[in-house]
Amino acid sequence: MNIAPSPNPSSDTDSSALADAWKYSLEAAGPAASSVLAGLAEGHAAELAAHFYKIMMNDARASRSMSHDQVRVRLQPAMQRWVRDLLRASTADVEQLIANQRVIGDVHARVGIPVDLVTRGTRVLKQRLFQLIGEHAGHSETAHAAIASLTASFDIALEGMTLAYSNARERSSRTDAAYRLFSLVQNVSTERERQRALLLDWENTLLYALAAQGDMGGFQTLARSEFGLWFNHKGIPSFGESSETRQISALINEVDQLLQHTLQQESDPAVRTARLQDVRSKVSQVRSLLGMLFERIGELDAGCDALTNLLNRRFLPTVLRREIELAEKSSGSFGVLLLDLDHFKAINDTHGHEAGDRALQHVAGILSQFTRGSDYVFRYGGEEFVVVLVAVEARQAMVIADGLCRRMAETPVVLADGQLLEISASIGVALYDGHPDYERVMARADAAMYQAKKQGRNRVVLGSDALPAAPGRNALRRD
Template identity: 40%
Template sequence: MIEQLLHEHDSTADNIRNTLSALILRDKVTLAEIFYSAMLEDAEASKLLSAKSVESHLKPGLCLWLRKLFCHDSRDELKAVLAMQRHVGEVHARADIPIKLVARGMRLLKREINSRLVNTALAADEVVKAILYADRLIDIAFEEMSAAFVHSRDSGVKVDEGFRLFAAGQNLSLEREKQVSALLDWENRIFRALATEMPLDESSAIENSAFGLWFHHKASLLFNEADGLGMIDEIIRRIDHSILPQLYHDSGQGLRPAEARTLIKAIMADVGHVRYLLGEMFERLTDLDVGRDALTHIFNRRFLPTILKREIAWNRKKGDPFHVLMLDIDYFKQVNDEYGHDSGDRVLQAVAGLLMNQVRASDFVFRYGGEEFLIVLAKVDQAQAQEIAEKVRRCVEEVEIPISNNRVVRVTLSIGLAGSDGHPDYQRLLDRADKALYAAKHAGRNRCVMADE
């Protein structure tokens, strides 16, 4: 993409680029006004926007995007332009903005910019070149944005499906045994057919077996491992398209015993390799990977986007506010340094248990990372969220946590709170809660701070 942008930049005359840059710098605010006025009038787009977010964040963001895209001078600036496109695509994916709305917006911007280029001092042929240049820049930006959107959305879909499996009580140990059993059942059926001289045909293929169907339709949802899945797929194709056809009896030509043994050994080796790969992937699909923190047994952050997107959608639909609490154990490093990491682990486990006991069944508690935790409080206003946060803080402060050698420690929490504000990107909510947490720690720790609206 960077080479395409460079080509467009280098192959366009300086006066054309300068005219377009000057036009963007002069009219970027007006273009943003027109863009979001049209979006707010669109029934589908208006559901995703609020007048407040448009004025405070989206219009300034669009102005910045226009300036960076059309007013670049160096290769480093072009790289920054592409990085911004990828970021915008990821934000749109997190906020569930349909890509067709973005395409509609790009078309509107092209029309407005092109109509203004007609009224510049450029000659007629230069106006055509300027219009083509502007269109190509927007197309390249949109292509980069779309690629990031699709990648982020695909990753999100896998996580969402993983959450559904998790929420449904997926038993991974049972699933592993079930699929290994299905694989061995297919192998046994093949060997029985060979031993009894029963004919083999395309229906005998492993891809048509219970294991093959599971692998092709569900394994990719369960495992996010391209290498392991790719190797198993390659083995399945080798068995189905290379080894089994040599064992088909429908041709009427029998194999010599030595040849048959060689092919059977090849199947056994491949099945053994598949079992090994499956075992490795299931082993790596520990509680940490499927949504539980291995130490505290509460949610890790894998499913946080799924939860926050659902709460944002519910807030948009019903108007019910929700809040995020970002919590950090104060001076946790001192606990590790003075008492050892085993004692630190016990503190983390105890705090996680206390948090779970202080929230409602509708709330979600996550280990966010290290000594940080995060709570999503569903359907609470600001006063209720502050009350819950303060209750949590006091509870942790008052408890003596037993550690090694019959000793106990006390710890405190710093808590940052942020409430839903109608913005569709959950990352912004997390950033606000994180800033509030920083403010709580900067103010002396062991306190709760509400994020600025």
């Protein structure tokens, strides 16, 4: 269903050179040294994997990216396999081993594991293995050959990982830069006026609440307002980090602190009025800085689906990485909806491709109209759509998904001849679970959508790790 990344020609050339070097070192080791390493693979892989993650988890950067349960249940067994594969490697295994290192490097880049942590881990593994070789083979020529072969295998594997890591990070950086240029604001003037209106509406609501001398306890903070959510989840990544975006973030925080510590606790009307002027002054500064940022944005079409005018999947990894970062900072969550139109092939076969295009545009309109301005709507490919719901928990995500599913079923498509075409969609919902790899949340949404299809279509299913994986799923394309 999804498209895997196409190979990079320069990477293939580099991989070929690594493979030649690896084969040469294995041939030079000889059978006796290979036998020593294979014996260590059988007897010490578990110990070595545990040692590796003990070193890794002592670093705060690693512990932020992975939990002890993840290490015990999933990562440590994978590391055991990696150690065994390298220690038992033969020349016939080398091409597959090189490919495996490239996959590992891609995952490290996607999750954000620093290269120096991986380098440190492999260094301590080699040191431990040198000790074990000495215990098993002493200082013989076989021991020296085993150490030379081991060093070459680990260094070449690490080089292959690092090459893939660098390429993946470079692709991500290019996409992130394009994303900022595109800015997710297809119509600058319309979006600028919309955000100004939202900011003004929040300010007017505040004035009304203060004038009524009511309890401010239930008043929505500026950060949690529709404008605040838009700015944090779309504005900052769209405009890019700058002194203006940092100033706006600081002003929003100052406004909310004033509301929390002064306006909610102060009953003297004169003091409340004075503090209100402080709030209005800061909101005015936000409005001015926002205008400056919008003036810098041009209307770029790259990254926009031509048929539906939604985002295409190019920027989905960028958005998901950003939402994971925000969720980690705030201890919050976000949701992903994966929608697939039901019986879409039958629509094209029965009514023609023009009707299919109308159906896609119709669904895009519903998704855009009935999601919040801070959310993201993508045409994922074919008849599939993705909605990223920012700052939501499971219950809220399910309410939104059920509403979208119902609206599509209740709102037929009007064809060119006036005929009404009923449509429906199967929707998989997945919530961010704290794992730093965005592929995990996408895989759960995909599995849930597949279950919605199996259960009869026109329904919503909440994803979980207990659901079987959807057949045929590949990784997100990383342009």
